[in-house]
Amino acid sequence: MHVELKNINKHFGKVHANKNINLTIPSGSIQGILGENGAGKSTLMKVLSGFIQADPGSEILLDGKPVKMNSPADAIQYGIGMLHQDPLDFPPMKVLDNFLLGIPGSFFPNRKEATQDFILLTQEYGFLLDPENYVDALTVGERQQLEIMRLIFLGVRLFILDEPTTGISASQKEKLFSTLKKFPEQAMTVIFVSHKLEDVESLCDRVAVLRAGELVGEVNPPYQTKKFVEMMFGKEVTLGDKQPTKIGDTVLAMNNVALEDARLKIKDINFEIHAGEVVGLAGMEGSGQDLFMRACAGLVRPVGGKIQLKGQDLSGKSYHTYKHAGVSFLPAARLEEALVPGLTLTDHFILAEQPKGIFIDKPAGEKLAEERIKSFNIRGTPLSNVESLSGGNQQRAELALLQDPLDLILLEHPTRGLDIESVIYIWNKLKERCKQNTSIIFISSDLEEILQYSDRVLVFFNGKISNPLDANKTNVKELGQLIGGKGWADEEGSHA
């Protein structure tokens, strides 16, 4: 499908989210749309997928014909389907029901026939999905595959993918990319929206860069990362060099620790982290790293062994004991587990500072919030509700809320879904903490991030933990193999 966007403008109140965007996407190509958070990518895609309507005067032409779309269902009629960043599916329902839902047909859907259609389709694309499984048992990557199957079955010829590589494993990403690369052969067009440079570079035929609602330009391969960064931010951004860490005393020590939950058992963990050190945890989601981290935070009680913090035995103690001892945990689900939606930034700072007495000193809280907003570069005001902040700013707020000093910070996917500028900012702040002898353990599915920022890496696979790897001596390939279960010695226990 040949797509032409002409003079697309979109205002939300006073905010001019898309400014005069003109873009032509030839049939059978993979178009990248790059931009930092808030650059207007999502708005543009919502316009193109019928979710919202552009201002009058804007025009969308499909295969040369102007179209008017009033809803996503309209867009599907025209052959435009969108894969949303948070899968828009129904977790408690079965895969087959999710597939059937919204597909037109007889009043009583023929489940047998639909199952066959579904299985044929998954086989054609090489996906492994059980139609009778429940969606809440699937990984994000599998839910994506299900959505792709559904959209293909609906006859979609223009696929819009919004940040599809967030939260999926490396192998699922590979599978997704190889699937997408086959689409142009069938005259299907792909729009790939992302802020991840390496994804865009490895997949797209052409890349359009958005900044502050405007189309800054289009780039053809060969791509230069530096050029992209300049276009996205209007200035140069560098990752910074890796500095050697001075290793201090042992902060947290695990001796023969055994952990288990309903799905996994990890045995004989022996691990030490030293002051100022950063340890990255790699592995497919659910391989045990989340359990490990929650044990470090005191949220999961070990079934055996000893956990010591600076020589103090904390095995079996509660989260609050850990917290008082100087351990802080920042979970991945920011709005569900870390921040309180509905409360303002000021409220958060007042809560975090644990004031004495029963009355709140609101002016002091606001002053504190203002200071922190400034020093952490949060885009928001003391009176902004946390849920109104963008992901990057929520993450900054979480960091701003951390006590000082701390011995150990535990981070789960600290930069998931953030643009590169925020990533760099957040890691600079974290590294400052390390210089003050705080150690950090973090989980990430981004191997580059793990290599860039950790001193040592632990790889998790199915409840097994690798020996600590020196981040300067390993590479993406080695990590990738370990994550996928290759290169593990059979007799190797989990002594980390």
Place this chain on the structure above:
Amino acid sequence: MTQETLLIGLAGVLAAAAPIVFAVLGETLSERAGVINLSMNGTILLSAMGGFAVAYNTDSLVLGFLAGMLIGALVALIVAFASITLNQSQVAVGFVLALTCRDLSYFLGSPYMNVPGPRLASMPIPILSDIPILGTLLFRQDAITYISFLAIILCWVWIYRTRPGLMLQGIGEKPAAAFIRGANVNLMRYVYTVIGGALIGLAGPAFSLGVRAGWMGTISGLDGFGWIALSITIFGGWNPARAAFGAYLFGLLQWLGLVLQPVLTQVPSQVLQVAPFPLMILTLLLVNIGNAEWVERTLAAMPERTRKFFAKLLRAMRASPPASLGVPFERD
């Protein structure tokens, strides 16, 4: 107790539970779409009174039942309008309506207090009623009880086996996802809330023209059934078949209280009257046990085949509320 009296007793349970069945089905439909109709207790009373009054004045049972449905639909329309169009709290609006409708029924119903009026007669179905056991149990009931049987099947098939029903599940679960699949979310919420309300409204006349014929104001003993039906809907996991099972279970427990009273003389009668409520909660907790973390843990320790069997069983029994229950939907 002979087999015949037992069967007749159980058949009576099915008939006595019919009003609760309608109420839980109506509430299930409404909540499946994402709207909590908390007015149920008042709606049942008002439609019981209204249905009786209309039947009494027109001498038509059919008109009585229709009046009940109309009252239920109108109250539900208020809930829908307040929550969907005005974006107000469903809980607050529903709660106030529950109280208002109840008092309204007492006030408006005073002319009909203790007046003898029409009531449904039992309507044995030829041939089918002669089937041993099942005939007595199922096919010697009155018309509204037959309709309650049909309603259970119809609601179940609608939700789980038809395309619009699938969409209904989606609307309550994640309206945004239903919207991109072509649903007019707010219109559908109106439709299901009103239809659900009409079903709830059927519960009133099912009492006042059937199992508890007549209108006796505050001593009708109908106050409270709506709240019970509300909890049965929840424990029924928003599944019509399970919710109906809950309604019958409740009816059975109440009946047992009556039957056992002469036998268990040493137990105070109050205990037997109240027992159905905690027993109900216990049973339904057991049904929903798969949600508990410790059950998952116990399962993990079992051998593979047993574990798989139980995991499957528990997953099928598990129920979670429609994720968007009570949450307004706005396009972006």
